[in-house]
Structures are given as C-alpha cells and as structure tokens.
Amino acid sequence: MIDKQLLNVQKLLQDHGILICFSGRLSQQLIEEYGEAVKSYLESENRPKNEIFHIFSIFIEMTQNIKNYCTRISGSALGDQIAQSSIVTIGKDGQGSYICAGNLIEEEDLRELTGRIDALVRLNKDELKAFYKDQLKKNDPQNGAGVGLIDMARKATSPLAYSVTKLGNNLSFFTLKAVV
Amino acid sequence: MVSIRHVYIEGTRSTPEVDFDPELHVLSIRGQSYPENAFAFYEPLLKWLDEYLADLNAESTVEIELQLPYINTTSTKCFLMMLEKLDEAFKQGKQVGVRWLYDEDNESELECAEEFKEDLLLPFRILPKTAE
Helix, strand or coil, X not given: CHHHHHHHHHHHHHHCCEEEEEECCCCHHHHHHHHHHHHHHHHHCXXXXXXXXXXXXXXXXXXXXXXXXXXXXXXXXXXXXXXXXXXXXXXXXXXXXXXXEEEEEEHHHHHHHHHHHHHHHCCCHHHXXXXXXXXXXXXXXXXXXXXXXHHXXXXXXXXCEEEEEEEECCEEEEEXXXXX | CCCCCCEEECCCCCCCEEEEECCCCEEEEECCECCCCHHHHHHHHHHHHHHHHHHCCCCCEEXXXXXXXXXXXXXXXXXXXXXXXXXXXHHCXXXXXXXXXXXXXXXXXXXXXXXXXXXXXXXEEEEEHHHC
16 A cells, blocks of 8 residues: 555655655656756755756756667667666765665666776766767767766766666666765 | 848747848847757758858958856757857858847856857857846
8 A cells, every 4th residue: 555655665765865756657758847847846945056066967968868778779678668767866965965866777787887897987077078078079069878877977976876776577676876 | 132021930938039130130049048959940941141251341340149047958969059150150251249138047048158258259248138
C-alpha cells in the first residue's frame, strides 16, 4: 500500500537531502519542466546565480544524455525497460548541492561510458578545458554525449562519481553524481 | 539578385529568439538554448548565414548580437560553427563583429563568452547587460 509507505519514502528523501526526484521515462518536455522548476526554487532560496546556473546546466546535460541513450537504444529488446529505469535527483548533502541520476545500461555501453569518466576524473580544470575545446571542435553535433560529460566535470566542484550495480541479463544500473 | 529573407523565430523555453535582419545587418539571438536536437534547430540558420555572408559586400557592417543565459553543449557546438563562419568572413575582409551581452551576476555566462572569443579574430565585445 503506497499510503502506508509514503512516510518511508519521505524519510529516505529527507535523509539524503533530496529536493526533487523524477523516476520513469524522460522526455524533453519533462526535462524542461523539472529544470525550470528547480531553477525557480533555487532562485527563491536566494542561492548565488552561478551555483543555480551550474546545477541547472548539469541537470540538463545529465538528463539529455540519458534521454539520448534511451532514444539510441529504443530499437533493442531491452529498450523499453531501459527508458523506464531513468531516475534523477537533485539534493543537498555534506559536500554541497548535487545532481545524481541513474539508469539501466547494457554491458558494452557501460564499459565505454565508465572508460570516459575514468579518463575525466584524472584531469584538472585546465586540462578539462583544453579537452572540452578539443572535443567540441571534433565532435559531430548529432552525437554529443562525450562533450556533455566534460562540461559536467568542469562545472562540478569535485570529480564526477559513478557506481555500477550488476543486474545480470547483460544489464547494469549505472549512477552518476556531480556535486556543485 | 534574389534578396535574402528576414528570419524571425519566436523564443521558447529551450530555444532562443532569433532575429536575422539582412537589411539592417543585425543578426540577434537571445535566450536559453537546450532543445532536444540543437542541430535541427541551428542547421537552417547556418545555411542562411552561408548565403548571407556570400552575398555580403565589404562596405556593410554586420553586428551579431548574442544574449545567451544558458546554452547546452550541443547548442555550444552549433554556436561554434556559426562563429567560425563569421570569423572566416572577417578574415576575407568583411566587416562583421560580435556584441555579447551577459548578466553581471552570473560569471559563467561571461566565461562562456570569453571561451568563444579566445579562438576568434573578429571584433568581439563582451558587455554587461546593464551597459546596454
């Protein structure tokens, strides 16, 4: 019964300082609604504009990356299950404000993605900037997932952190967290 | 000579307002940009720009007015392509310049403008909005 569980759901959200959470299939319209809502909420809290900008911008890149992945994989047998598995949260913990999102991902895509993030984590801000400019020049505008990750890494105050939970059946649950 | 048409696109939450006036030689883009498919949005504008710049004589002075509070990475790629075209025209002796207005309270907006400017030769003024 959901009514009996709401208190538990709320406790979980509160324990992690989660301000907003969306779970399910992402669409451009939802991304806009949530993004703008978070922006207005943070503005009403009088947070510095720069911080609001970074949270908004990481939220957009992260959700659009997930959405693009779901679109790309929509023809596969697991496409629907993957699209339904998207979850994104914005909250605040001891480190600062954070954006943390997760989704199911196929094994071969996982290796490529974690490889990219591992490479970014080793770079300092100047190296990230150089890499960003380089990739932006090379990148085909119709497949820009890599540049989005570099942009998030540049805006985050600590290195991007990810986790992987193996679920079998060639699927893992992948999460990415960026702290501002 | 076939004249190039005036382009006006109303802004939405995720796409900027576009006003390309080939008679006044003022091309302005204002607003946030994070559409689902940035390339689909900017491709016609890039094509328009190619034709416009090819027709442009050396006497006309063109002002590009940009006011972009937030642009996602795929839109950034499109702006880079656009600015490279303008820079190329400038190198060929055409009078094109950029005027970028930013919100003084948001240093990220200023950084974004400065990063574009770093790799370009054309006149590129970055001004706080309040100075308008």
